[in-house]
Amino acid sequence: MSFNSVDELLAAIQPESGGREIFDPATGELVGRAPIATPEDLQGAIDRAEAAQVGWAKRSHAERSEFLNKAADAIEAAAEPLAELLSREQGKPLNGPNARFEVGGCAAWLRANAAFPIEPEVIVDDENVRSEMHYDPIGVVGAISPWNWPMLISIWQWGPSLRMGNTVVSKPASSTTLSVLALAAVMNEALPEDLLIVVPANSKVGAELSRSPKIGKIMFTGSTEVGKIIARDAADTVARLTLELGGNDAGIVLPGTDVSKLAGDIFWGAFINTGQTCAALKRLYVHEDQYEEVVQAVLEVAKGTPMGVGLDENNLLGPLQNKSQYEVVERLVNAAREGGANIRLGGDPAADQPGYFYPTTIVTDIDNDNPLVAEEQFGPVLPIVKYSDLDQAIEWANGIDEGLGSSVWSNDPEAAVEVAKRLQAGTTWINQHGAIDPRIPFGGAKSSGYGLEFGDAGLKAVAQPHVITITK
Structure with a gap:
């Protein structure tokens, strides 16, 4: 039929x-x-x-x-x-x-x-x-x-x-x-x-x-x-x-990267399916020299991406799928706020809105050991962590037990590949994140x-x- x-x-x-x-x-x-x-x-x-x-x-x-x-x-x-x-x-x-x-x-x-x-x-x-x-x-x-x-x-x-x-x-x-x-x-x-x-x-x-x-x-x-x-x-x-x-994928932006061409890819690497993707970008490490530049570029994309009921043809982000996941996201954003992080966008869901909508949220000036960074949030939230030393950023990226995906963002492909080789993950993407292909094997490392x-x-x-x- x-x-x-x-x-x-x-x-x-x-x-x-x-x-x-x-x-x-x-x-x-x-x-x-x-x-x-x-x-x-x-x-x-x-x-x-x-x-x-x-x-x-x-x-x-x-x-x-x-x-x-x-x-x-x-x-x-x-x-x-x-x-x-x-x-x-x-x-x-x-x-x-x-x-x-x-x-x-x-x-x-x-x-x-x-x-x-x-x-x-x-x-x-x-x-x-x-x-x-x-x-x-x-x-x-x-x-x-x-x-x-x-x-x-x-x-x-x-x-x-x-x-x-x-x-x-x-x-x-x-x-x-x-x-x-x-x-x-x-x-x-x-x-x-x-x-x-x-x-x-x-x-x-x-x-x-x-x-x-x-x-x-x-x-x-x-x-x-x-x-x-x-x-x-x-x-x-x-x-x-x-x-x-599970995955708590890390991305590292190398110094000197032209973020103007990559901000949209960074955003969708993190927020595809409203962040509810195992191999989504869950924590982003950015060098201090261009930290604010990257934050502003991602914020600009986030502010222009509509969220709402899925049957509305205009929307590109939807609700969290269930109440328990909503509560996980809410708990982790609150932990970031209580830890002194800066909620640059979102983080304040409307109390009277039906459905499990959590607003698109960008969190900056956050410690690497904050629960929002250390745990998988699986929702529309991206913590952006500042680093000054690349070895430290790689150590932070590898510092948890998950190892599904990871990414490196750079104008220099050779430098990016050298960093990718040091990341502990089943897949490392260069200048993209979570881009799966039926021809390319996919699997996890560690837990x-x-x-x-x-x-x-x-x-x-x-x-x-x-x-x-x-x-x-």
Whole structure:
């Protein structure tokens, strides 16, 4: 069937009666009702996915890629209602790097995963032996996705898993269940039955996903604390793991950088998705010689970027997705204020405004050990820290246990690369931050997780390496 409206999407995924109500974080209005999965529902989904995987694994890469492209076609055909539902449930605006961008990324990511070549790799081939590395399906992949990019991160998990011959049982975040159910409903119009099953379970029921002996691989994006629990749970079954966990990304502006050309990129590196991105710029270190110049340049961009209800075509920033995250941001900004920092913009949410809106906030003259710098805020707040010595800035950037992304900003690419080599992170960008690409592997360092996603490395991460050696 075709999906031409949000009502048609909701009709396909809502229970006939009951369910859990989900509200718009921008307005407080009811968006819809999500089904409530039981332990029996989860087990049934795993059993169905296990049965379907046998036939799916027998298909060639070309056949599986064709299905992924058909699923991408289906997403593009339903792009506008998907984006509207996402905006209403998650809160992000339609325009800018937000809801329409995310839905478009879902289709693009599927097409990219369909296109990557995967061939056996010849390890040794001499007069005595030929040894090849093949990449076989693992089986059933358990995919657990977060609420900040609910559709796109789900695709990051689903696309490579399906391409490599696995089936997927997916557990979405409770506050963005409808978006993920709708995306799967659209894709399943193009996919064979039971390859992709979304189970709208609570955390207690969902925890059984990482304990099931029928799950061969767990992919999780979320907090470090939950990632540790999943790793412990999966140990008993020796399930493979890809964990993309919390980040408190640092950026360093090198002395003499022409910030006039980079202020917009710095701003969106920090404030994309209203700051609710694991690999967003969370703390910026600027040399004292141009500290105020950088602050003013970022402030100028921030003041001109509208925040409001996502369905308003003019807005580019939205609310925080849930109350608990709002309270985290509020606590950390208050800690900065109490520590003597200067709140140059924002920091004073309107008491009578509906929704979880926290104003765009720029904080200066802040100590590196202030909680707003030391902890991940995951919201529309950027602390800008002054440094006088580059070695000190690098030490500060590396001084916490997270290591997802980082960035260096400079007119001198060679100098920037030398600094990048000293940063402890899975990815370091030069003159940008958080710019992901389906061709380029992505993963964390330290407590930001392990395992790679994207590119052929991401495909291999959801496959079983299989060495075949032939004696001549």
